[in-house]
Amino acid sequence: MLLTITTTAKPATDLGRLLRKHPDRVQSFEQTFGTAWVCYPEAGEDRCTAALLLEVDAARLARSHSRASGGDSLSRYVNDRPYAASSLLAVALGKVFSTARTGVSEERPELAAAAMPLEIALPAVPCKGGPQLVRDLFEPLGWEVGADAVPLPGFDADSRYVDVRLRGEVRLSDALSQLYVLLPVLDDAKHYWVDIGEVDKLVRSGGEWLAAHPRRGLIARRYLAHRRSYERAAAERLAELAETAETEEDAMVEEEAAEETERSLPLHRIRIGAVLEALGDAGAASVLDLGCGSGKLLAQLLKDARYTRVTGVDVSSRALDMAEKSLHLDRMPERRRQRLDLLQGSVVYRDKRFAGYDAAVLMEVIEHLDPGRLPAMERVVFAEARPRTVVVTTPNAEYNARYGMEAHQMRHADHRFEWDRARFAAWARDTAARHGYRVRIEGVGAADPDAGTPTQMGVFDRD
Missing domain, CATH: 3.40.50.150 (Vaccinia Virus protein VP39)
Incomplete structure (x- = not known):
């Protein structure tokens, strides 16, 4: 599965500084379910693209299979996990770009704090809700969204997979946090067992943008695997953030x-x-x-x-x-x-x-x-x-x-x-x-x- 992040901010190679991954090198990062690779298909002053490629080992994934995966024993080996951008890619993104997600840069703090022109491409995203849900989730965050169902040869109906393209002026850390939260939401599935710790992950990663999101209920419900008690806990914390965010006067x-x-x-x-x-x-x-x-x-x-x-x-x-x-x-x-x-x-x-x-x-x-x-x-x-x-x-x-x-x-x-x-x-x-x-x-x-x-x-x- 593939994710690309492109910027045209000059010098565009500053993207490598924020991601802490040098454009001149191909780097690999071992995951429990495969290997993540980071490389730069293009890296110039005017345009720079970072690519995160995740190779999933179906056998390793099956060995670490948990109750969250569901399905029969065959589905552990025969599934779309190696090819579609799901919670596996979200976990890899969170680990590989962990420093960039914090929005902190020791070398260029002002760069990390500023919005920059970004283009994000995800060629195959499993989406329970189709292209419209992609637009519903990303457009309120300021993205210009392109979303098209991926045709499947030999089938008349649209597939559940969507080609997603995002364009906007956004802080890189916010973009990464949004992807980290929303990729498993689009799929409405996670490859690991969900416990109460996921509430803290959701609120910490979503923060203010999630608190103000018109679909925050759906996001919390899917991210927390439809567990009602977790949803209630997240709703209370997000409601508190939303109240604080309304106006300075209300916050005071x-x-x-x-x-x-x-x-x-x-x-x-x-x-x-x-x-x-x-x-x-x-x-x-x-x-x-x-x-x-x-x-x-x-x-x-x-x-x-x-x-x-x-x-x-x-x-x-x-x-x-x-x-x-x-x-x-x-x-x-x-x-x-x-x-x-x-x-x-x-x-x-x-x-x-x-x-x-x-x-x-x-x-x-x-x-x-x-x-x-x-x-x-x-x-x-x-x-x-x-x-x-x-x-x-x-x-x-x-x-x-x-x-x-x-x-x-x-x-x-x-x-x-x-x-x-x-x-x-x-x-x-x-x-x-x-x-x-x-x-x-x-x-x-x-x-x-x-x-x-x-x-x-x-x-x-x-x-």
């Missing part, structure tokens, strides 16, 4: 309403004050705000001349747009503007741009990560970025009852967990010990004699 209202305390007490201001005090005590001059959101902490840091370098990072480009607006970046005095950077990135992916800061802040961030991603976050922040001080705040689950919440109910729909004081203290001490830090734990907000404070904070200082 949603953020303010994330915790009921913020309606009656300015807890978010108390929290920011506690973080600023910790940073001041640490003597930090350069601060990395991981998960900066709309930029409330950044605004306070920029008001204080002690902070000579302030960087906000968020995985959401929309959140960064909100931060630009709320900080009035277009009218900011030049001296202050020179102290500020806004970066798109994730706390669970290694990023050299995170290194070299006196302090890093994760303010109400960790509870938005799936527990299984916490070790990755720890490696990125404590082992690789390794600032002198790390400040972490997170809700205290014991305090939730003071808001009239039911047991195990969380303060925000996107929270993956909320820890009580003992659990947070245990995690903080273990993390500090593993990475050579000392930690002190403090409460933030009005204290209840039994439940403690609404927010808990860990201040990590490197030995």
